[in-house]
Amino acid sequence: MSEARLYPSVAIVDDEQDLVDVYTRLFRLKKITVCFVAGNGQEAVDAYRQSRVKPDIVIMDNRMPLMNGLDAMKAIMAIDRKARFIFMSADASVREQVTAMGALFLKKPASLQELMRAIESLSGGHDGSGSCDGGTGNRGNSPGTACL
Helix, strand or coil, rough: CCCCCCCCCCEEEEEHHHHHHHHHHHHHHCCEEEEEEEECCHHHHHHHHHCCCCCCEEEEECCCCCHHHHHHHHHHHHHHCEEEEEEEEEHHHHHHHHHCCCEEEEEEECCCCHHHHHHHHHHCCCCCCCCCCCCCCCCCCCCCCCCC
16 A cells, blocks of 8 residues: 655745746646745745745745845745745855755756755655645635635
């Protein structure tokens, strides 16, 4: 008898809609709950603050409008010091800063296999308790922050 693999919940923060669509499809196939999607750092901070159940992992880009990923990561960590990040960016100049803050860094373009390995690395021993709502797709959050 095989056991179902449990993955953590995630948030996707990226202004490239094509990438967001690919990540979202991948996570649906892998049965990973997407708690919210944000197109810039400010949206991510607002969505994180408003979320009753926080995502286990935030997948963060750096170069985005309004607020970059590094500043958004700092703001989210000020809200929740336990927040975990996979920082995916073509901007390798932030690698040292984000890894010093505890994030895993993947240089874009990263493969979907690399992303899944990073999620597995950060979710070691995860018990699935970070899912948004047990599968109903609604966390009672503001528009744009419901689970997908």
